[in-house]
Each structure stands twice: as structure tokens, then as C-alpha cells.
Amino acid sequence: MSNAPGIRLENLTIGYGGNPVVSDLNIEFPGGKLSMVVGGSGSGKSTLLRHVLQLQPPISGDIFMGGHEIGHLSRRKRSCLRQRMGVLFQDGAMLGSLRVRDNIALPLREHTRFKEKQIMEIVQNRLELVGLGHALDLYPNELSGGMRKRAGLARALVMDPQILFCDEPTSGLDPVMSAELDQLLLEMMRHFDMTMLVVTHDLSSMRGLADFVVVLGEGRCLFQGTIEELEKTEDAYLRRFLDRAPEERTAPRLTMPPIDSKMMKINCSDFLSE
Amino acid sequence: MAEKAQGTVFSIPMPTAVLRRVADELGALFLFMLESLALMFAGFGQVSKTIRQIYFIGVQSVSVIALIGLFTGMVMGMQLYYALATFGADGFLGTGVALAMVRELAPVLSAIMLTGRAGSAMTAEIGVMRISEQIDALTIMDINPMRYLVAPKMAACLLSFPILTAFFNLIALWGGWLTGVKLLGANEGVYWSRVQSSLDWSDIEGGFIKAIIFGLLVCTICCFEGYFTHTRSGHAGPEGVSQSTTNAVVKSCVVILAADYILTSLLW
Numbered sequence: 001m002s003n004a005p006g007i008r009l010e011n012l013t014i015g016y017g018g019n020p021v022v023s024d025l026n027i028e029f030p031g032g033k034l035s036m037v038v039g040g041s042g043s044g045k046s047t048l049l050r051h052v053l054q055l056q057p058p059i060s061g062d063i064f065m066g067g068h069e070i071g072h073l074s075r076r077k078r079s080c081l082r083q084r085m086g087v088l089f090q091d092g093a094m095l096g097s098l099r100v101r102d103n104i105a106l107p108l109r110e111h112t113r114f115k116e117k118q119i120m121e122i123v124q125n126r127l128e129l130v131g132l133g134h135a136l137d138l139y140p141n142e143l144s145g146g147m148r149k150r151a152g153l154a155r156a157l158v159m160d161p162q163i164l165f166c167d168e169p170t171s172g173l174d175p176v177m178s179a180e181l182d183q184l185l186l187e188m189m190r191h192f193d194m195t196m197l198v199v200t201h202d203l204s205s206m207r208g209l210a211d212f213v214v215v216l217g218e219g220r221c222l223f224q225g226t227i228e229e230l231e232k233t234e235d236a237y238l239r240r241f242l243d244r245a246p247e248e249r250t251a252p253r254l255t256m257p258p259i260d261s262k263m264m265k266i267n268c269s270d271f272l273s274e
Numbered sequence: 275m276a277e278k279a280q281g282t283v284f285s286i287p288m289p290t291a292v293l294r295r296v297a298d299e300l301g302a303l304f305l306f307m308l309e310s311l312a313l314m315f316a317g318f319g320q321v322s323k324t325i326r327q328i329y330f331i332g333v334q335s336v337s338v339i340a341l342i343g344l345f346t347g348m349v350m351g352m353q354l355y356y357a358l359a360t361f362g363a364d365g366f367l368g369t370g371v372a373l374a375m376v377r378e379l380a381p382v383l384s385a386i387m388l389t390g391r392a393g394s395a396m397t398a399e400i401g402v403m404r405i406s407e408q409i410d411a412l413t414i415m416d417i418n419p420m421r422y423l424v425a426p427k428m429a430a431c432l433l434s435f436p437i438l439t440a441f442f443n444l445i446a447l448w449g450g451w452l453t454g455v456k457l458l459g460a461n462e463g464v465y466w467s468r469v470q471s472s473l474d475w476s477d478i479e480g481g482f483i484k485a486i487i488f489g490l491l492v493c494t495i496c497c498f499e500g501y502f503t504h505t506r507s508g509h510a511g512p513e514g515v516s517q518s519t520t521n522a523v524v525k526s527c528v529v530i531l532a533a534d535y536i537l538t539s540l541l542w
Contacts, residue, residue: 053410053414055410055413055414079416082413082414082415082416083416085414087411087414089407089410089411090407091406091407093406093407093408093410093411094408094411095403095408095411095412096402096403096406096408097399106415106417107415107416107417109319110319110415110416110417111416155415
């Protein structure tokens, strides 16, 4: 039985500058489970994450984490909340001026009374967990995209968070690397007994990992439930999304003729013809 | 036509709306400055970050300040010598160079050079951190970005600007001596004695006050522009950072000159 906290959204409307992107969300992400928010590009997945992380104030509605309504927390309680959660940003968001070890040690140096030797032991441990034990002294710009994400994951895990948020963890990675990162996330969740909320548009990740799925689209929540329930859906939009089927077109897409070579300043039309 | 009639095509912003926007921005800038000043003293952890910034803003600017100070002093020495010699007053060369440098040119030119060298870098650094979610990451880790990023820069500016201004003064006086005395033949003893006798403590104090205020203004404007890069409508991403950097330098230079006029009126 997990003690990890759940996340509840009540009548939540989110957006920018008073313009709603997704309206009237009523969702309960279960504690100790891996929940995924999926949807097409521009459906409001990352916007939802920014609001849950309190980087943006919602237009209306409330967000609860572990029973606390997070919009009206005192400074001290908000501090506590932030120290109990970790975030893996889309590109890792490692501080460019610090080495990997200092990036990961940063929350420990700021919020704990550990001695430097103990901090380095924890940092080494977390880096080894994500398979980056050798990257201690490198700067973020010396890491590949996948390594940056794993370093970001190590930093997100360094304070033993109870909730882990991931923004598009597999975007820009090759299929093998994506599968490896998915596996790593699953292992971390079990090892640290966490609630995990992952925003993604990677359907294979969703099918392989998710305990609970939310689909956003058309400015609202289109579905919430288990992956098995989602696979059985008859909703046309969701089916198209799951089957990766593009919308059928009645009009032809390409209506313009190729560019006339006479209109080119230098005539290169035959340049690549053998 | 209907649009034209309603004034939406060739609309001129209402003065009240423009004034409100300017007042909003000035208010935000003022609060930003107060917060960064207050956070300079937020624990011993700030010391090492401040020392790193002093190295970047202060130590790495020494060569530029020396070069600008030398040439400004040399030009002043030459121009003043020719002007004073026409009516036989070349003995006052030291007075002219010393007062012009200590009261006006050293604080203003140092501040403008530091805006170009360090201020623009501060804006770009913070702006890039903003667009690459590094500032969000700090917030999420419960590390106040103002304390972590801005306050050490503020402390470093407040310390570095007056010291570099003093250094500018020294080099510029030496530059004036080089052209006025060594090249054009003014009397060396008279030059240095005039430098010494014409400067009051209030002149030196005034120069330092100006330098500290310029440091405060430059740091606030440059960090503010970088910190709020993402709110710049129509200029997101790298273009927003470049726009913020340009704005920071232009605004800082204008504010330095305006503040110089006000401070000169108040101090002397």
C-alpha cells in the first residue's frame, strides 16, 4: 500500500492572460501510481503541468496535492511542498554554468545540513542510478540530449521526492533511448514509492507505463481512466488519436503547381539532375 | 472604413494608457530593485556567489577601464592644454583634468563601459536561463531565483562600480599628465599640485556616490530586462533575449546620463 500523495484538480480552468486553454478540469491522479497526460500538440498538456507546478496561476479552480490546496499555501508550506516534489523538464533545464555534480548537489546544499562529503555520496548514488556515474565533472553542454534528461532526472530525484513530474521525457530521443528512459522512470517510481505525473505525446510510452491516463483535446478533458478503458473507447477523436489516423480530407492538400524555374534568380532547377 | 472610424487602424495609444504602462514598469522595476537589495544579505551562501560576480564584473573589466581611462585622460590633457595655453593659463591643466574626471567623466564613462561589458552579459545570461526553463527549475527546487541570480550581481555591482571608477580616475589623471606634461610641455610640479589642491573630499565623495547609484541602476535595469524576457510580446526565444539585451544597454545608458544630470545638480 503506497503512502504517496494524490493530486486532485477541481473545476480547474487554465490558460494565459485570461484566455482559457483547457476548461473545467475535474481529475484525480491516484497516489503511488504513474499517471500520464496525453493529447495532440497545443492541447494544453504542458500548460496543465505549469499550472500544477504553480509556475502559472490558474484562471479559476483549485489544485490539491496530498490534501493541501496549493493555491493558498503559506510561504513555509509552499517551501515544504516544493522540496517534496521533483521535476524533469523537457530539456533537463540544467544550470549551464554548473558542472553536473553541482547541478545535482544544488538542492541538497540549499535545503539540507549534510556535509559536502555526504552530499557528494548522494550525488554519486543518484547519477549511478540513472547510468551517469562517469559524467560527474562534465558541464551540461557536454552531454547528449538523452544524457541531459537523465541528469535532469537525477536532480529531480536527489531530495527523495514524493511526487515526480516529467515534461515530455522521451521527446527527441531515439526509440531505444526512449524505452530505456521509460524503464528507468518505472524503476524509480517503485524504488522511491512516488506519485508520478508524466506529460507526453508518446503513445508507446503511455501503453507501456501508464496506470492512469488523461487525454486533453478541444480545450477540455476528453478522457480519464485506465489504459484498458481508453483502448476500448468508441469516441472518434480518441480513436483517431490512438490509431494515429490523420483526419480524412475531402479537398486535395497540394493545390499549387511547383515553382516556375523562370522565377528563380539563379536557375538551379537542373542542378541535381543527372 | 468602419474600423477607421472606430480608430482601430490608425489608433494612437491614449496618453493615460501609456502613462499607466510606464508607471507599471517603473513600479515593477523599483520592487525588483528593493527585493534584490534585501536578498543581498540572505545568508553566508551569498558570499561565494558575490565573489564570483565581483571577479566577472569587476576584475575582468579592469583592462577595459584602464584603456578607456588612459585615452580619456590623454584627450582631456591635450584639449585642455591647447585651450588654456591660448590665454596663458596652462598651469590650470591639472585642475581641469582632475575636476572633469573625478566629478563627471570617470563615473559616467565607467558606468557606460560596464553596461556594455557586464550589464549586457547579465541580461543575456538571465534571459537565456529564463527561456531554457532554468529559472523555472530553480523555482521548483525552492531556490529563490532573485536570491540565487540577481542579488549577488547587485552586491558585486555596488562594490565594483566605485572601485573601478577610482581606478579610472587614477589612470585618467596619469593620461592627462602624459599628454599635457610629457608631450606638450606643461610644468609637471604645477600639474600635480593643481590636481591635489583643486580636489575637495566632496568631489571624490560625489564621484563615489554617483558610481554607486549608477551601479544600482545598471544592475537593476539589466537584470530586470533579462528576468522578464519571456513577457516580451512578439519576441520569444533567442530574439527576445537579443531584444532584451539591446533594451537593457540603451535604457541603462540613457538612465546613467539622466541620473548624472540630477546627481550633479544635487551634489554640487
